[in-house]
Amino acid sequence: MVEDILEEAEVAAEKIRNFDGKIRLIGQYDADGICATSIAHELLNRLDKDFEFEILKQLYEEDVERIAEEDEELLLFVDIGSGKSGAIHELILEKTDKEVIISDHHSPQAERTDDENIIHLNPHFLGHDGGEAISAAGMTYLLAEAVDEDNYDLVTYALIGATGDVQKQDGEFLGLNKDLLERAEERDLITKRKGLDLYGRSTKPLHKSLMYTSDPYLDGITNNESGAIQFLKSLDLDIRDNGDFKTLEDLTEEEEKKLIHGLIKHGYDAENLLQNVYILENGHGIDEFSTIINACGRMGEAGKGIKILLENDLELAEKMSRRYGRKISAALRVVEENKDSTDVIREDDTIGLIDAGSKIDEEFIGTVTTIAMSNGIFSDVPVVMGIAEAEKDKLKVSSRATKEAVEAGLNLGEIIEEICEEIGGEGGGHNVAAGAKIPQEEKEEFLDEITRKVQDRK
Ligand SMILES: [Mn+2]
Numbered sequence: 001m002v003e004d005i006l007e008e009a010e011v012a013a014e015k016i017r018n019f020d021g022k023i024r025l026i027g028q029y030d031a032d033g034i035c036a037t038s039i040a041h042e043l044l045n046r047l048d049k050d051f052e053f054e055i056l057k058q059l060y061e062e063d064v065e066r067i068a069e070e071d072e073e074l075l076l077f078v079d080i081g082s083g084k085s086g087a088i089h090e091l092i093l094e095k096t097d098k099e100v101i102i103s104d105h106h107s108p109q110a111e112r113t114d115d116e117n118i119i120h121l122n123p124h125f126l127g128h129d130g131g132e133a134i135s136a137a138g139m140t141y142l143l144a145e146a147v148d149e150d151n152y153d154l155v156t157y158a159l160i161g162a163t164g165d166v167q168k169q170d171g172e173f174l175g176l177n178k179d180l181l182e183r184a185e186e187r188d189l190i191t192k193r194k195g196l197d198l199y200g201r202s203t204k205p206l207h208k209s210l211m212y213t214s215d216p217y218l219d220g221i222t223n224n225e226s227g228a229i230q231f232l233k234s235l236d237l238d239i240r241d242n243g244d245f246k247t248l249e250d251l252t253e254e255e256e257k258k259l260i261h262g263l264i265k266h267g268y269d270a271e272n273l274l275q276n277v278y279i280l281e282n283g284h285g286i287d288e289f290s291t292i293i294n295a296c297g298r299m300g301e302a303g304k305g306i307k308i309l310l311e312n313d314l315e316l317a318e319k320m321s322r323r324y325g326r327k328i329s330a331a332l333r334v335v336e337e338n339k340d341s342t343d344v345i346r347e348d349d350t351i352g353l354i355d356a357g358s359k360i361d362e363e364f365i366g367t368v369t370t371i372a373m374s375n376g377i378f379s380d381v382p383v384v385m386g387i388a389e390a391e392k393d394k395l396k397v398s399s400r401a402t403k404e405a406v407e408a409g410l411n412l413g414e415i416i417e418e419i420c421e422e423i424g425g426e427g428g429g430h431n432v433a434a435g436a437k438i439p440q441e442e443k444e445e446f447l448d449e450i451t452r453k454v455q456d457r458k
Contacts, residue, residue: 002142002179004126005134009146012101012119015074016047016147019099023051024072026059026080027302028136031164031294033079034305035137035157036103040078042154042310043144055302057391059084061091068092077102079136079161082122085110093117103140105130123176133175137161141180155184156280157309163278164290171197171276190278190286195256197275198248202288203321205245207232216269235262249285282312292317295324298363328371331364335377345377350451352378354386362388362396366435369398382410383454387443395443397427397436399450406431415453419446 016023023044027037037053044051052072056063059080064087067075075098081088082104089110092098100118107130108122121139123130141158144151162168162177173181184190195201198209207228210221220227232239235258239246251259263270278286296305301320308317335354338344346353352372354360360368369386378384382405390396401412413429416436420427423445427436438446 002176005121005123005128005139005142005176006146008119008121008126009139009143012103012121012143013146015099015101015119016044016049016076016143019049019074021050021073022071023049023074023076024067024070025051025053025076025078026067027053027055027077028059028079029055029057029297029302030079031290031297031305032135032137032161034293034297034302035161035164035290035309036078036135036140037302038306038309039137039140039144039154039157040076040103041306043140043147043151044076046151047147055297056080060392061087064088064091068096068098073097074099075101077104078140079104079106082106082108082120082124085120089113089115089118101143103136103143105134105136105139128176132167132169132177134177134180135162135165135167138177138180152183152187153189155180155187156189159184159190159278160280160286160290160293160309163286164294189281192276192278193253194274195277196248196260196270196273197277198273200247201277202247202249202285203325204247205239206237206248206251207239207245209248213273216272218263218268221268231262231266232259235259249288282314284314284317289317292321292324296320299324299327327361327364328367331360331368332371332375334359335368335372339377347378347381348451350381350383350454351447352381352384353447354384356386356388358389360386360388362390364388365396366398369400370433373400373402383412383450385450389440390437393440394425394437395440397438397446398433399435400433401431403432405454410454410457415450415457419449419453422449 025037025040027033037055041053064084068091081102083106085102086109088100092100093115103121105123108124112120112125123134128134138158141155144154158180167177199212200209210228211223211225214222221231229239237255237259241250260270280286280289293305296302304316304320307313344355354368354372356365365386365388369384373384383399383401385399388396399412401410411431412434413431416434417428420436423438423442425436425438429435
């Protein structure tokens with residue numbers, strides 16, 4: 001299935017192989033972008049190319065203008081660029097002699113042309129769905145494979161990237177990602193097995209993971225720490241390893257099986273908790289590892305994410321993961337400390353609002369909003385929303401709806417998209433979770449509109 005993309009990638013591969021000058025690699029800052037950048041980075045390194053790289057949050061027109069002025073004659077955009085391909089044509093291809101390769105999966109802004117100076121690799125052009133079938137890391141992996149089959153080892157990054165972009169559905173890779181998974185499995189780069197999908201699989205002590213499991217409700221274990229510890233003891237499972245608490249991820253496959261059988265034998269509905277787990281060669285689960293890579297980007301340390309991947313620097317991974325945890329805790333403290341200040345925290349019947357201004361980094365407002373949904377900050381509201389200042393006089397809006405509201409017909413993604421169209425913002429998402437960037441001066445209008453629309457449809 002990936003053959004059509006490989007065939008197209010061959011032309012780009014030829015261009016890269018034959019190019020002697022300086023190359024600039026431009027990537028996006030989330031897990032998929034960092035994985036795509038890492039693949040391209042390694043691909044160019046192995047060819048001994050002269051290149052520099054930069055990671056951007058977003059590609060603005062002024063970035064395209066700036067890049068047009070840089071020295072490099074070949075520009076390689078990964079996980080970024082398709083959405084600005086119109087500007088790339090106008091500001092780079094029409095005005096300079098530079099050559100461009102875009103390896104992306106976002107909706108293309110411009111159709112492909114016969115301009116030989118640009119190769120635009122994008123699954124949309126070949127009738128594949130860029131949302132689920134393949135990520136930019138996958139596209140860039142196929143480019144690396146077209147350059148040299150010996151680059152097969154980079155396929156792991158393609159799947160970490162796809163995981164970061166939430167392309168797995170119910171634990172399965174779909175479409176072209178499935179082909180990529182096969183490649184990884186054939187070479188034992190990834191092992192897939194059934195395991196328990198518990199909260200904090202690799203970050204929380206095992207007994208806490210069990211105790212926090214509420215769906216299904218494990219009578220005697222859920223919300224009962226000593227019950228959870230007792231249960232593990234009854235199965236002869238050690239909760240400690242050299243003094244440290246074990247996480248679920250620390251268990252051997254045999255021990256995990258013992259746990260699963262134990263749950264079933266005690267009458268717990270453990271079938272519900274069985275999920276596909278994908279274990280990387282370095283022992284990390286793919287979901288949790290892609291979260292760490294994503295965290296690096298969010299903390300403005302995308303370069304460290306690349307280092308973790310390319311050097312398999314697990315110590316750095318752990319350090320970044322802890323730092324990210326501390327940042328989230330600090331952001332949550334802002335909510336806690338301001339819960340009596342209606343400037344920051346307020347609610348009516350419809351919306352619980354965290355109006356964080358500059359107190360919470362825009363990169364953390366989404367996570368804080370998700371947690372605020374369940375930690376009792378707000379009483380019974382159908383929608384929780386967080387707003388934080390973002391770059392370029394914009395506000396980042398993040399919103400979550402309760403299951404009940406969604407079941408009653410609320411679709412946050414649709415509502416937010418509609419409002420953004422009216423007020424000149426950008427946004428959308430899913431029925432339960434959606435986000436937007438809006439102009440600062442439109443805040444009140446946005447809040448009025450969303451309150452009205454949620455009331456209409458809940
Ligand atoms: Mn992506």
